[in-house]
Amino acid sequence: MRRYICKRLGVYAAIFVGVTILIFGMMMAMPGDPFSGLMLDPSIPPEYIEQQQEKLGLNDPVPIQYIKWVSRILRGDMGFTSDGRPAAPQVWAAMKNTFLITIPSFLFSTLIAVLFGIYSAIHVNRFFDKAVTLLTFLEVSIPTFFLALTCVKFFGYDLQLLPVSGLHSLTGNLTGWAYIQDSILHMILPVSILTLTQTSSMLRYTRSSLLEVIGQDYVRTARAKGLTRKQAILRHGVKNALLPMITIFCMRLPVIVSGALFTETVFVWPGIGMLNYNSIMGREYSIIIAIAAMQAIIILMTNLLADILYMVADPRIRLGGVKQS
Amino acid sequence: MGKILEVNHLTVEFQTVQGIASAVRDLSFDINEGEIIGIVGESGSGKSVTSLAVMGLLDENTARIPNGEILFRGKDLLKLSEKELCKLRGAEITMVFQEPAMALNPVMRVEKQLQEVYRIHARSRAKNCRGELTALLEELRVPDAGQVLKKYPFELSGGMKQRIMIAMAMLSKPQLMIADEPTTALDVTTQAEILELIKMMQKETGCAVILITHDLGVIAEMADRVLVMYRGQLVEQREIGEFYRGARHPYSKDLLRSRPEGFDRRFWSIPGTIPNAYTPLTGCGYCGRCRQAEERCQDTPPQLTIFPDGSQVRCHKCRGGMENEQ
């Protein structure tokens, strides 16, 4: 088991190097640098600019810059934005806001997807299943931002039911319970939309995984023992069907950090997505790169987590030493 | 000796994209208590479908039973609710399947899977049954039975898994056990062992056995009576000794002829293949391949002739207790 983990770690380390080179390359390729704008400002002495460039290591040869940058990122130092503030706190603050909407929606969507998926598979081709299938098709076809825009118009303006902009109401300083209530009201729409758009793929996976398992011999054996069809599926099938779901679940985890770009844009929610977009438009390299690197690391880690969890859960891998690739 | 199972005019069809496939056509047979019946036939003859129909395990989306009844001790299984059927399945009527490889849940320990039979039908006995299970496995010649109980199915060989399946089927001392090609997926030496074990269990418990196979040698060793099926129909039913001494139906004769025997005989196989289940049956089903076919065999379906000793045959040429010479 240890060998397996080490092997996977090795693979991921190699991928990480590749990823950082890619990001670094993109950073180098982006037109302009943080100080090209400043250079046009006559009041700033050129020595100051050169000093800053030296400080940021912009004059070092490329490989050195790369190594310096990687070591900084791994320590959590994300450099500075062009207005001189450290980038890291900005990134973390935006992350917290994103988590406020992505974590609840992730949990809800997983729960709904698994429950509905299991029910659909058990009652395959009946009305519920057909309805759910239709909804999943629709869901993949509706762009998130379109759904968000429609909800904003409908719930925010036509019905005046829910707030649609930002994290908190702009009016007044609410404290304590009122503050929390206000925040929750603001969260309802973004969380609902994110939940809706994330459920379908996991639901389809659950359904098809369980359907495949239902056709297996051991479910038939269970029925031959005297279990009803539903009991056989639930007691014998679900565990086998959920094994591959572990991988899917872990692969979806990065969505918590990255999945809300369009929702944040429409709802003006100050999260990572908005920060990323604004940084790209404003050429804030330190933030762009930091976010990209963070995404990559999280994805690699969730991959590793998926491998480990799968190994723990499936006795075939744990005991038999079967290679999963 | 009472009748344990009566199948009367059973017809099973499957509704598929390509049309309606007739798997079993107007099948009737009985089984007495303690009897071992062998059902023999090529792939596609409908033998497995029959056993699944008895167990009530046909795919409910595609299978249709337009006609027939299956009486288990007088109760029509086709009319029972799912709940009532579940009481019988696993306790009174059990089944052993063909492929042991995937027939056991790969992520559940053997003990738990065996124990489940008790948990479903006799809760009180489930708690401390390890001793019983170990004893049963030892009877079935499973080495190191105690350890095997703790293992997962993927850690065991095919023969071992099949023994566990037999244990599972025998645990509740059923009245009828159906074994659908239990040895086809195993190597020859293991085959012999498994068959011996089935026979031993049968003697001990006195249950009736339906043994489904395409191997005539297996039937010769195990069965009291043999049913030959072709294209979903029963074409001959005979007591085993009589069958081997002189089968009546041309298909049975061809089957007996095609057994590889001795080193001096060439292999002979019945020419042609079974037409697929979508082709409607006109006249005798065996007509295309029968060496004794006549004009009437093409358009008139032969009826089942019942002889005084109880044997049956479905052939135009074997009527009235008189056989036509070849």
Add this chain to the structure above:
Amino acid sequence: MKKLWMRLCQMHGRKELSAEHLSFGQLTIKRFCRDRWAVFGCIVILAVLCIVLAAPVICEYKPETIDKSMIRKAPGEGHILGTDDYGRDVFSRLVYGGRVSMAVAVCATALQLFFGIVLGSFAGYFGKWVDSFIMRVADVFMCFPFYIIAVCLAAILGPGLRNTIIILGFLGWPSLCRMVRAEILSIKENDFIMAAKSLGLSSGEIMFRHILPNVISPIIVSATLSVAGAIMSEASLSFLNLGVKIPQPSWGNMLSSAQSMNTLINEWWRWVPPGLCIIIVILSINYIGEGLRKAMTPKAGE
């Protein structure tokens, strides 16, 4: 084609059409046509294609013609779907935008297919270090959430039709490559490949004439779904003004106008039609893809 025709003529003469006599292609088409949704999807897509191809004929106005006197007019008065903030006719922008969106999607998919199939075939067939290298590169690409990297690339390359196609094609090949590789790996060890090898066929011949035809089914399904995905991605990028650049219309950048509150609330005709078009087209393509998948790999009970 000739074989198919001969078969069809043969079939006419037969009384009974049982499944044995149909070729794989014919069976696939038959199964496909049984799926009502897939057929419906086909009809819709064909209709949409006809409309966008007939754009010059059915549109009264050119999509980029500015008319300052007719700014932000509601539907009616000579403009079926009203006008936008430069007086451009929304309907013609919708139809021409459809051309752009679908062209981008198809080209991007073609690019993905090319790289995906070639690299996947090499990886699958040659194995060892070629395989490892290609797979690690694919892994690196798949390490990023799509939009993060797409947005970065769009910032580097700049918005525009050609760049959008490049970005979408460039980011989409890894998953196709993976799939092709997996299929090839499963076929590679088959006996008929070893037979071909022993007959002396070169690697290239084996790959393209024997292995690939067997991999075609999942590729076709994947390609269909890729087109749907590309339409969505193009729309999303254009929504952020990083895709097709205004004044060239595309469904996505028409939707970006809805980012202003005024347009969102008061001028529904500017953003609801392109949104609905996107939904309908992607939905239809998804149904077609699903129908193809069911037709090519039938399972029991479907």
